[in-house]
Amino acid sequence: xxxxxxxxxxxxxxxxxxNALPARSVDLVxxxxxxxxxxGGELLRPNNSRVDGVDEEWDxxxxxxNPSDSFATYDRFTRDWLSAARxxxxxxxxxxxxxxxxxxxxxxxxxxxxxxxxxxxxxxTKTNPMPNFRxxxxxxxxxxxxxxxxxxxxxxxxNYEAMKNLNDGLQMRSDWMLPLCTGSERLKSDGKKTHPxxxxxxxxxxxxxxxxxxxxxxxxxxxxxxxTGAVAKKLGRRWIGLERDETYISAARARINAVREVxxxxxLTTPNKRNExxxxxxxxxxxxxxxxxxxxxxxxRRRWTAKIRADGTLISADHKGSIHQVGAAVQGAPACNGxxxxxxxxxxxxxxxxxxxxKIRAELH
Amino acid sequence: xxxxxxxxxxxxxxxxxxNALPARSVDLVxxxxxxxxxxGGELLRPNNSRVDGVDEEWDxxxxxxNPSDSFATYDRFTRDWLSAARxxxxxxxxxxxxxxxxxxxxxxxxxxxxxxxxxxxxxxTKTNPMPNFRxxxxxxxxxxxxxxxxxxxxxxxxNYEAMKNLNDGLQMRSDWMLPLCTGSERLKSDGKKTHPxxxxxxxxxxxxxxxxxxxxxxxxxxxxxxxTGAVAKKLGRRWIGLERDETYISAARARINAVREVxxxxxLTTPNKRNExxxxxxxxxxxxxxxxxxxxxxxxRRRWTAKIRADGTLISADHKGSIHQVGAAVQGAPACNGxxxxxxxxxxxxxxxxxxxxKIRAELH
DNA sequence: CTAGCTAGTGAATCAATGA
DNA sequence: CTCATTGATTCACTAGCTA
Numbered sequence: 206x207x208x209x210x211x212x213x214x215x216x217x218x219x220x221x222x223x224n225a226l227p228a229r230s231v232d233l234v235x236x237x238x239x240x241x242x243x244x245g246g247e248l249l250r251p252n253n254s255r256v257d258g259v260d261e262e263w264d265x266x267x268x269x270x271n272p273s274d275s276f277a278t279y280d281r282f283t284r285d286w287l288s289a290a291r292x293x294x295x296x297x298x299x300x301x302x303x304x305x306x307x308x309x310x311x312x313x314x315x316x317x318x319x320x321x322x323x324x325x326x327x328x329x330t331k332t333n334p335m336p337n338f339r340x341x342x343x344x345x346x347x348x349x350x351x352x353x354x355x356x357x358x359x360x361x362x363x364n365y366e367a368m369k370n371l372n373d374g375l376q377m378r379s380d381w382m383l384p385l386c387t388g389s390e391r392l393k394s395d396g397k398k399t400h401p402x403x404x405x406x407x408x409x410x411x412x413x414x415x416x417x418x419x420x421x422x423x424x425x426x427x428x429x430x431x432x433t434g435a436v437a438k439k440l441g442r443r444w445i446g447l448e449r450d451e452t453y454i455s456a457a458r459a460r461i462n463a464v465r466e467v468x469x470x471x472x473l474t475t476p477n478k479r480n481e482x483x484x485x486x487x488x489x490x491x492x493x494x495x496x497x498x499x500x501x502x503x504x505x506r507r508r509w510t511a512k513i514r515a516d517g518t519l520i521s522a523d524h525k526g527s528i529h530q531v532g533a534a535v536q537g538a539p540a541c542n543g544x545x546x547x548x549x550x551x552x553x554x555x556x557x558x559x560x561x562x563x564k565i566r567a568e569l570h
Numbered sequence: 571x572x573x574x575x576x577x578x579x580x581x582x583x584x585x586x587x588x589n590a591l592p593a594r595s596v597d598l599v600x601x602x603x604x605x606x607x608x609x610g611g612e613l614l615r616p617n618n619s620r621v622d623g624v625d626e627e628w629d630x631x632x633x634x635x636n637p638s639d640s641f642a643t644y645d646r647f648t649r650d651w652l653s654a655a656r657x658x659x660x661x662x663x664x665x666x667x668x669x670x671x672x673x674x675x676x677x678x679x680x681x682x683x684x685x686x687x688x689x690x691x692x693x694x695t696k697t698n699p700m701p702n703f704r705x706x707x708x709x710x711x712x713x714x715x716x717x718x719x720x721x722x723x724x725x726x727x728x729n730y731e732a733m734k735n736l737n738d739g740l741q742m743r744s745d746w747m748l749p750l751c752t753g754s755e756r757l758k759s760d761g762k763k764t765h766p767x768x769x770x771x772x773x774x775x776x777x778x779x780x781x782x783x784x785x786x787x788x789x790x791x792x793x794x795x796x797x798t799g800a801v802a803k804k805l806g807r808r809w810i811g812l813e814r815d816e817t818y819i820s821a822a823r824a825r826i827n828a829v830r831e832v833x834x835x836x837x838l839t840t841p842n843k844r845n846e847x848x849x850x851x852x853x854x855x856x857x858x859x860x861x862x863x864x865x866x867x868x869x870x871r872r873r874w875t876a877k878i879r880a881d882g883t884l885i886s887a888d889h890k891g892s893i894h895q896v897g898a899a900v901q902g903a904p905a906c907n908g909x910x911x912x913x914x915x916x917x918x919x920x921x922x923x924x925x926x927x928x929k930i931r932a933e934l935h
Numbered sequence: 936c937t938a939g940c941t942a943g944t945g946a947a948t949c950a951a952t953g954a
Numbered sequence: 955c956t957c958a959t960t961g962a963t964t965c966a967c968t969a970g971c972t973a
Contacts, residue, residue, distance in 0.1 A: 243948050250944095251963045253903045259946050272722060272948095276682060306691040306716075307948060310682060313675025317641060325708045326671035328693045330745045331945090336964040337741060339949040340730040343690045343780075344965080346743035348946080349714075351671075357637060365705040376702060378711035380695045380745070385945055388968055402946050415708075487736030491748070491772035493755070496804065496830075497837040514837040515779055515805060516732035527739065568749050569697045687948080722948080730963095740965070843962065844951085850960095894960060907961045 211422055211443035214434075214454050219426040219447040223289035231445065232362070232421035234290045234300040235412060235433050237404060239264045240308045241279045243272065250338050259401045263449075276311060283308075283315050286426055291319060293424065297360045299324070299416055302351045303404070309349045321353040324361070325379050329408060332384045352416065361416070368415050377415070383407050392430050392456055399456045400430045409436035417442055431457025438464045484562050486528050486543070487517030494561045501528075501547040502555060509535040511547070519547075528558070576787055576808035579799075579819050584791040584812040588654035596810065597727070597786035599655045599665040600777060600798050602769060604629045605673045606644045608637065615703050624766045628814075641676060648673075648680050651791055656684060658789065662725045664689070664781055667716045668769070674714045686718040689726070690744050694773060697749045717781065726781070732840040733780050742780070748772045757795050757821055764821045765795045774801035782807055784838045796822025803829045806838050847934060849927045851893050851908070852882030859926045866893075866912040867920060874900040876912070884912075893923070 209230050215222045242264055248256040267278030294300060300321065302312050317323065327350040334346040354361045368377035386405040391398060409432055417423060419441040425433035428446030430453050437444035438461055448454050489495050495513055503509035511521040511531050518526055524534035528543025544559040574595050580587045607629055613621040632643030659665060665686065669677050682688065692715040699711040719726045733742035748770055755771060757764040774797055782788060784806040790798035793811030795818050802809035803826055813819050832838060854860050860878055868874035876886040876896050883891055889899035893908025909924040 240946055241948095242946060244946095245948070248947060248949060249904065249963095253905060254943080256947065256949095257944075264946085272687070273683075273685075305946060305948095306678075306688050307946085309691075310675050310678025310688075313671075314679035317675060318638070320638075322637070323671050323675075325710065326674075326714070327708060328695070328712055328745070330693070330695070331966095333945075333966040334743070335945045335947070336966090337947080337949060338964055340741075340963055341728060341949045342947095343692060343717075343733070344741045344743040345690065345947070347693055347745050349691070351675075352708075363706060368708070376705070376709045378699070378709040380693065380712050384967080387945070387966095391945090398945090483738070485736060485738035487738070488772075491736075491775045493771055496832070498832050498834050512834070512837060514840070515832075516729075516735040516840045517738075518735045518840070520837070527735070569747075689948090725951085848952090848960075892959075905961080907963090909961070 214446040220289045222447045226293045229295045231424040232298045233423045236302045322357045323353045325352045328380045330382045434461045489561045579811040585654045587812045591658045594660045596789040597663045598788045601667045606631045664726045687722045688718045690717045693745045695747045731842040799826045854926045
């Protein structure tokens with residue numbers, strides 16, 4: 206049996222490349238497949254600049270104007286690469302896939318059909334997502350990762366203590382808050398991004414640190430510009446990258462060559478916004494501490510009153526807006542902290558609504 | 571055709587009950603189906619107390635020791651209730667489903683296969699999840715909601731402004747941080763929880779406020795202890811609950827009867843610009859706020875000027891047409907909102923012509 | 936040199952209406 | 955059905971320039 210060549214990029218179709226590798230030979234597969242976004246026309250920002258969306262040929266599956274045809278084509282593609290990846294994966298290895306709502310439900314159902322067993326789905330919550338410019342939906346602020354093994358009772362690697370340490374002594378949760386890949390980390394060619402969907406290294410650090418050991422072989426069937434290889438090298442793991450595009454390959458080679466093998470844990474520790482979370486006033490309504498139509502009294506001597514609306518804004522005799530805006534307006538003041546200005550009544554006593562915010566903050570810990 | 575009875579619980583199998591309802595009759599379906607957890611033996615905490623997991627009969631599908639059989643049975647169940655729900659949903663209605671990694675990939679793929687079009691997947695991040703006692707995986711700290719419509723180009727309700735207000739003036743994102751249903755909100759019978767998977771009212775509050783209007787009919791095919799009905803009543807919506815279990819039904823009835831309805835309906839809705847009556851620019855001339863020959867200045871720094879013609883069109887140095895067309899043309903932009911782009915002069919001050927539109931709209935009330 | 940301002944950008948399924 | 959028209963709409967962060 207031929208020894209497995211590692212720390213290489215294999216050019217070509219990923220299924221063909223996978224089929225040429227020995228069975229049960231890699232410890233981890235990390236896959237960032239095309240999402241099949243099925244985008245329509247172009248999208249403009251409010252300032253009329255154009256959004257540079259993903260319109261690469263590799264993200265088009267089947268008849269884009271016919272969702273069921275596009276899904277069917279994407280499903281075949283997915284079944285093919287997942288089956289091929291399953292063959293090369295060791296029985297105690299595990300597989301990660303990342304996706305968005307466009308494709309992840311196809312991928313998740315198919316990998317379960319192929320016998321994979323999901324251990325966790327992990328949500329990558331983005332600190333700085335692109336807004337929804339037309340105000341038509343919720344800001345699409347996350348992507349989903351699936352972590353699974355080849356069978357329900359398979360053994361697998363999970364470095365529990367490393368994850369706990371990374372999270373200030375608390376168990377690492379299934380929701381990860383990380384920024385997008387921007388700034389100097391983002392590869393550029395002629396001033397434009399080399400790859401439209403380059404993933405942040407922090408994401409791969411956490412995955413590889415959690416679910417592989419030093420020396421393990423990590424295979425990425427959609428290597429792109431080599432984030433997986435770069436992080437694997439940094440963490441003392443071996444890697445194999447599969448990629449069709451010559452431009453991506455040469456960018457990845459240059460990038461990985463420049464990596465020094467050091468374990469830089471600082472990349473992993475990202476600012477934890479949960480330390481003192483911002484509480485919108487609407488949360489007080491959602492939690493049922495106050496309700497639509499309830500009255501608030503403003504000021505020390507409760508000179509002013511306002512009524513709460515279902516969306517968390519207030520309405521007084523002459524003004525409407527946020528708790529801060531209405532507080533400022535009724536006083537004729539330039540600004541106002543609504544949390545300490547407004548009071549609610551309970552059992553004949555009055556308290557500032559800040560008391561409710563403190564209650565909610567306490568629940569978060 | 572029989573009128574639709576609302577604010578009722580229909581006892582029985584949800585598919586049978588759905589099939590007895592008229593087609594295209596409900597505005598929103600919220601579904602919290604069984605998750606098919608496929609749990610193994612019992613789980614003990616570090617202190618050896620037993621975790622009270624979900625082991626109800628209604629969460630067992632197919633041969634629990636054979637994943638592919640269990641998934642196949644669950645898929646049939648899912649396809650059945652989703653198809654039945656699709657029939658009773660209005661063409662402009664939308665559907666929400668909540669699930670975990672055990673079932674949500676089955677549900678998501680099947681609803682796409684049935685023609686539903688996903689608008690967002692929303693992550694409910696739990697502030698107080700149960701830890702992973704064995705230290706074998708990431709803490710399973712979230713659940714996933716899918717929000718979808720019946721077809722890619724279907725119209726739907728999304729109260730963008732209300733969500734933005736609820737989130738202190740920032741777009742509401744696809745990740746929602748909310749606590750589990752605990753404390754006094756959690757229904758108890760004989761000291762034990764009445765339902766193993768009661769959802770927090772805060773979750774339904776946000777869903778109903780975002781994607782329905784007051785008076786809309788909301789159907790919940792897995793009503794349980796009636797969280798959907800309770801929140802619907804609070805927010806001035808109508809509801810229909812489907813449920814098999816007599817114990818859950820009586821708990822839900824008592825709960826919903828105790829809910830106080832909002833009396834002042836005006837607090838339930840957030841005004842938005844899209845619903846304002848359309849005012850042609852010519853009306854500004856007809857009312858005499860501006861006249862033929864008057865000048866307008868374009869842009870923040872009033873770089874451009876144009877003259878008003880009697881028919882409400884503008885003429886600049888090089889262009890003529892509507893306020894929007896000339897605004898776009900002088901900037902060389904693909905589009906322009908003329909109402910906010912153009913300014914008029916009054917007593918030495920400049921205001922956008924949108925101010926005049928607001929004046930006219932106020933006169934209409 | 937620093938502080939402040941301006942411009943740019945990220946996996947995006949991104950409108951409604953009337954002729 | 956298509957096509958033209960109106961007019962509503964953005965958050966966090968980085969880089970680079972200006973004062």
